[in-house]
Amino acid sequence: MAAATPGSALEAVDLVKTYSQGRGKPALRALDGLTFRAEAGTVFGLLGPNGAGKSTTVKILSTLSHPDSGDAFVAGIDVRRHPEQVRRAIGFVAQKQVSDPMDTGIENLVLAGQLQGMSTKAARTRADELLDRFTLTTAARRQVKTYSGGMARKLDVAIGLMHSPEVLFLDEPTTGLDPEARAEMWAEIERMSRSERMTVLLTTHYLEEADRLADRLAIVDHGRIVTEGTPEQLKSGLRGDAVVIELRDPDALTNALAAIARVPELREVTVEAGRIVRARADEGGAALPLALAALDAEGLRVASATVARPSLDDVYLAHTGHSFAAAQDSFARRATDAATNLERAAS
């Protein structure tokens, strides 16, 4: 029987999970040997497009689902052998709202604390502390149904923190929030991870969120970790700048690629959405004018052109061979197709 690595608060070892897709269809391999380890007291990000396997990983680590094979440890405890102990050590903020909209914020918090075995007095004290931390004190005695989306999400995170867990799972904490509420939530998560000194497993499909919040992050693609490190390590592991040129006319793509191929300073050329050409260059500022001149010489018009330091998007592309946006689109298309098939089957 495998044992947890000392010092790690979260550990997944070779996790495999398949889901049945119905009669006659092959099983879907949601996790395909997923392995990672997070040090105690850090924010570890699992970044991947929709359908990559992040929620399945969180469900296994939080005892809500069993892997087909592999091992998982949380706070040093074997998830399969001691699920009850694991449940006491963790807080879980799921994607769906957990608070009762008909109860007030403070009622939701106190109830959550009592369900975790806290006395009413201790639960009230902790609830007041968390309401203050998440700037919800003035709304504490209002029914949650009157809260904005951002406030309800903050209350959900506070509910997950009531019993001061060693490990907090934050599954897509800002999905569905507007940019302002998202920025506020990021600031709260940063403050919280500093003051509570716990380990946070953050899953997200927002590159910017992972970049900003995670001490270390792992990129998940098709149920596997394709790369892992601090956001800075991952980005600096890519040599050179990203050069991105958007063509005005998608029909010009073939000619544009031929023109760009004649610029030796550009390498790793890929195409997105049929009209956006991405490439890498040691000196992006010097390579871009050469690329534009090559396109101009062929009479090809450009809608926009940028040079940027490597982003997590570039890291994702380098390790998976496809862009993050393309992976999101393809998942959304498959989900729509599946829904259409279901509708057809039902009618």
Ligand SMILES: Nc1ncnc2c1ncn2[C@@H]1O[C@H](COP(=O)(O)OP(=O)(O)OP(=O)(O)O)[C@@H](O)[C@H]1O
């Ligand atoms: N209960 C289930 N039954 C069948 N298939 C499932 C089930 N749960 C997840 N899947 C499939 O497993 C794959 C991984 O899903 P998972 O929810 O873990 O991905 P994710 O990265 O968390 O994506 P999201 O951000 O959309 O939640 C997807 O193809 C999904 O459709």
